Amino acid sequence: MSKKHDTPLLDELEKGPFPSFVTEMKMAAKHSDMSNDLLGHTELCYKERVTHWKHGGIVGVRGYGGGVIGRYSDIPDKFPGVAHFHTVRVNCPSGFYYTSAALKEMCDLWDQYGSGMTNVHGSTGDLVFLGTKTEHLEPFFAEISSRGWDLGGSGSALRTPSCCLGKSRCEWANIDTMAITNDITQHYQDEMHRPAFPYKFKFKIAGCPVDCIASIARADMSIIGTWKGPIRINQDEVQNYAKKMNIQAEIIDMCPTGCMAFDGKSMKIDNANCNRCMHCIAKMTKALRPGTEQGATLLLGSKAPIVTGALMSWVIVPFIKMEPPYEEFYDLIDKIWEWWDEHGKNRERIGELIERLSFPRFLKDVGLDPHPAMVKEPRRDPFFFWDESDIEK
């Protein structure tokens, strides 16, 4: 396709060392009218300093209530190529690993049915195909699903679970994040494709408390790998580190619980006082490793600031073994969703619902015992509830 629009403002963003999204749009525009108009459309947004996209309409593929986000321009006459510019969310494989053969096949299909533009990846983790027309949705879905791919979540449904790369390439993984993510995704296909929740629900699975997938900030349920028992120490390697770093200043003095000591010869850890923050392990990768009794901490409730302020997930299960077939885990999830379904208002996230109805009540209703690990401190006010059974009649 020949150039259709002048883009002086966007052209400025092709200069400089960081890879340019404008260059990407121009590459796609070479063989897509849609992307050609996307360039002109974006240039106009830059010029007027305002977006020209309208609210999504309801579009999708047969039998699914999600996976496709409708997107329309508010100036379709000027830019007919982006009059419809819908997003298709394709469920990523766990860990974001691909083969070139699989990716190239998807690229060929997207050039045939869409704009040639993608997000690798969307914020939630989907392989996002950006920009197609309503009539191309069914054929694109038939092509990709027949090749073993499926759509991710959107709307008031389970969203595509995602994870860090875990045991595939990281020595700190306390749980098999990729296996768990794949299992959850397969277990809840119906909940993902047919929105029936009060609002969205996200799982993110991190192998350790470093949390490279940011699960504690952006997952309704954060599954974070952890361990019990002593940190494994290789004292010979400690000696090697002592030759190249100041262990006292960089490790011992920075330990948040003061549970470590180094006398110049060997390292000692008071494991009962360790809170497993990972600082020492992350800085002395050859000398220290997580303990061997491994599992996960389950935390619930995080979300972005809309509407009454951002929440971070908080502990609801201090320790759970996350091993197949994950029965205890799935039982708990089903109870949580049932409770949310019963009490949640439209567009109320699980974290907001617990805030509204109370955390103790949530714990009682889903059958979890209170534990000091669940709070930073006990309440400071004297206004607490009792059950009927606690009252002498």
Add this chain to the structure above:
Amino acid sequence: MSLPDRQTDIGPPHYSKFLPPVIAKNYGKWLYHEVLSAGTMVHVSESGEKVYTVRAATPRLLSTDRIREFCAIAEKHCGGHLRFTSRNNVEFMVDAESKVAPLVKELNDKKYMVGGIGPRISNVVHTQGWVHCHSAATDASGLVKAIMDDVHEYFTDKELPNKVRIAVACCVNMCGAVHCSDIALVGVHKTPPRIDDNNVKNFCEVPSTISSCPTSAISPDPAKKSVKIKLEKCMYCGNCYSVCPAMPIADAKNDGIAIVVGGKVSNLRSDPTFSKLVVPWIPNNPPRWPEVTDAVQKILKAYVAGAKKHERVGEWIDRIGWEGFFRETGFEFKYQHIDDFTFARETFRMAATFKWS
């Protein structure tokens, strides 16, 4: 041409189909890793086998031709395997040290930015912006490009006291949850939505529009079969616009960017933390947002000068105090910095132990 038979509810392909052989063989057996340079690291297995990873930045918004180019590089050097990181980098993995240099050379020759590993600035997590979103108060990809061009040396080479995670959200919905980043830019509005009474009547559900407002600023307007807004209660979050398209809030002259800093998601040393407001509003000044990149540089400069080794931005600020942060950066402290929303009370200083600025 007839289409193949569609399948439903099959889920994604199993990841085991995509793992490089050295990864599949040593799955769960990794012993330790070492960062070799800004863009390379090695993981060593119990078996003695090693995997070398080379990381390069992408703009996330990729054309199919770019993905094909990544594929060609993967085929030439990595047996056709590649992966992406949660911060939009592409990673190429090889099983021998001798294969690293030719791979890095090809990436450099093709002008890719190799880096982002270790105590540096990795790639920016961001949203769609004007490229593809109806509620964007700013663009995301353009801001990312302007910032990363400006700080690229901290991606490819120079070290910082610790990692600095930068994120961009084009509105307060914050897809991608940027609210726990070392430095985050957030598109914000400064004016209330405008009500199109006729369209509210035709396209919106009045009760859900009213209940979408977190400050109860919206009430029914029965005469017009629409809604009205108590202007002094509106804090321009745009949640009503998400529910009711007849209440547009975008305002080219008054939309802009807020900067929040000091957040983190890891548990390393200190608990995960939300980012806090340091600049309430900077005008949208595309295509390069110079006022924003200046402010980011100011924060980085003060952090580099003041932080101890291993301290994240938030840990440094914790030590010197927020009054110290405003002193060191020179940002003006305004009424907007003092919280008057949900968690306000917890943020007031209930002690006499502040530092003079």
